[in-house]
Amino acid sequence: MPKVTEEHLAARRQQILDAAAACFAREGFHRTSMTDIVRECGVSAGLVYRYFSSKDEMIAEIVREWHAHRAVALRSGDVAENYLGLLREVGTADGPDPRLALQVWAETVRSPEMRALARSGVDSVRQAAGAVGELPDDADALVRVMVAVYQGLLVQTAWDEELDNAAFVDAVRVLLERVKRGRV
Amino acid sequence: MPKVTEEHLAARRQQILDAAAACFAREGFHRTSMTDIVRECGVSAGLVYRYFSSKDEMIAEIVREWHAHRAVALRSGDVAENYLGLLREVGTADGPDPRLALQVWAETVRSPEMRALARSGVDSVRQAAGAVGELPDDADALVRVMVAVYQGLLVQTAWDEELDNAAFVDAVRVLLERVKRGRV
Amino acid sequence: MPKVTEEHLAARRQQILDAAAACFAREGFHRTSMTDIVRECGVSAGLVYRYFSSKDEMIAEIVREWHAHRAVALRSGDVAENYLGLLREVGTADGPDPRLALQVWAETVRSPEMRALARSGVDSVRQAAGAVGELPDDADALVRVMVAVYQGLLVQTAWDEELDNAAFVDAVRVLLERVKRGRV
């Protein structure tokens, strides 16, 4: 069935990527074999390789999707509110699967490309926050702390789905308010 | 079949474990083959299996060592100071290799045992902090936020060795002081 | 379903065959994928299969072209001169690509059809030479030696484009003259 629409192509690609993401989140990147992905997405092995040249490329693409999602979430409005929104999203269907984050991070250790990609995500957040301009000298360190909070929340959520996310976010909000008031 | 001293046994075990840790930190858990470890530690494959029943066991043992180290660091004195000390240690020879943490976390996704082990580390910190008793109702959430900060610092340090750790720790200290003052 | 001229068909076929030959000569028969050929000739995979039922068929067809070329070259005039002409052609644009010969020969090992085809080429030369009738009893062996010289020249030319072909041909001519004189 050749000469197929662009939409079909894009849908196929997404179908494969979603299957891969599901497998990675469930079994881990390295415990997921291509065969697993093939089984999950229901197309042939050969076709998977028409869309992605390797497992590595799949996970890289997942990261890029994720960064795009976050960029949108932080784009406009109040930075602090947007940030808290991202925290709230963790562990829900709206946010990225925290277990995937752990898989990606493990790959950053051996792959410079992956590391660069992961860092670029943090860096863009730092820039976005800096651009708002309401923060003083030690701002960058503070932003990095807030990023760390987000990263740690991903870790903890990956380990415990029953986690009281709301209480965590509340604690962070209080913290942020103290910071603002302290600065006045 | 020569009988050998306890010290010899313990030293051998540590030698193998250190080699494994070095490999995991450098190449990642799954990209490290047993052959790599064997080459790194200079003993035979057979002997490695007399000390550790599997690769999984090695990484579990690495986590246990780490928890023990942290338990000591948090044992006595001011909780907040101890905590900041742990942060300061990140990325230095005294602290555990952050890249190893990322490897461990990836394994928690597919292995309930690893997940339980990793969670137990966080839980003991929560208990330790709770036991001190100086914290009010929302304390547990706050402790979890502080654990998240620590975890995120590990992530960021694994990605960037040039990171200004001191500024990060300072920002956290300021944050902690605000919290304390706020409560008074 | 447009009907198309015979010429168009023949041209298409030749276009595909030339692309295949170029790939085989460059990368070897088995290192050339159908995708490579498709890319080289600029038509679709499906269309290639309308002209050739398999990769094997392509190389068989290349051999047939080659035999036809040689039959023409040996058809009329002095056998010895024609033969030397063939030698001179080796490595030039007029003659077949020596690297292709090596590919064909490798296939003769596993395919009886290819072997029969290749042998038929030698046999027809032996017959052609015998038909001339100027050669005595040991003639057939001598013809086979001359064929061997040709085959060996293909091998050596495939390995070394800088080869001094002229000197080689001269040596053969001297040899042939000695043989003739010896017989008188």
Added chain:
Amino acid sequence: MPKVTEEHLAARRQQILDAAAACFAREGFHRTSMTDIVRECGVSAGLVYRYFSSKDEMIAEIVREWHAHRAVALRSGDVAENYLGLLREVGTADGPDPRLALQVWAETVRSPEMRALARSGVDSVRQAAGAVGELPDDADALVRVMVAVYQGLLVQTAWDEELDNAAFVDAVRVLLERVKRGRV
């Protein structure tokens, strides 16, 4: 069964190499899968890779063995006689399998290493013949012709086991004698 004698190791290596050579001669290099070789030599796939890092390395080693064999055969005594001895050997158990030669030659097309290896075989023969010193200016071309005769004989023998090798060799001997006489 570790700590094994050097002889054991060498024997194992030869066992694998012989199995590979048998497969290559029977089915061709590319039609032979590693599984075929594993089946033929009766050891595990993993072990094969302990001795040879790839199929390519196997065939390269086969070529080296062959060159060594030929070097010995040409070492001392009358060059022409040694040469005729090599021709006589073709197709017998003493000489290398001609079908293997065709496999090797096909690989020279895509692999510079293989090409260099193959050429080095011819070059050492040219040097050996030149060293004898009884040949005049056009000697090198003549030597190359004789090498070509040998190569062509391999081709023809690979195609036809029933070939009258003796008649071929006789024809070559006559030719060589004419050359010598002609020079006096």
Added chain:
DNA sequence: AATGAATGAGTTTTCATTCAT
């Protein structure tokens, strides 16, 4: 106690070929 040769199931990836459009 220590070795390292040996295993074989499992991995990622390729590729000739088909067929719906």
Added chain:
DNA sequence: AATGAATGAAAACTCATTCAT
């Protein structure tokens, strides 16, 4: 006539683990 998406079997190669010595 022509396309090229889709297949799936088979390829080369890896690696955690065992066990005879």
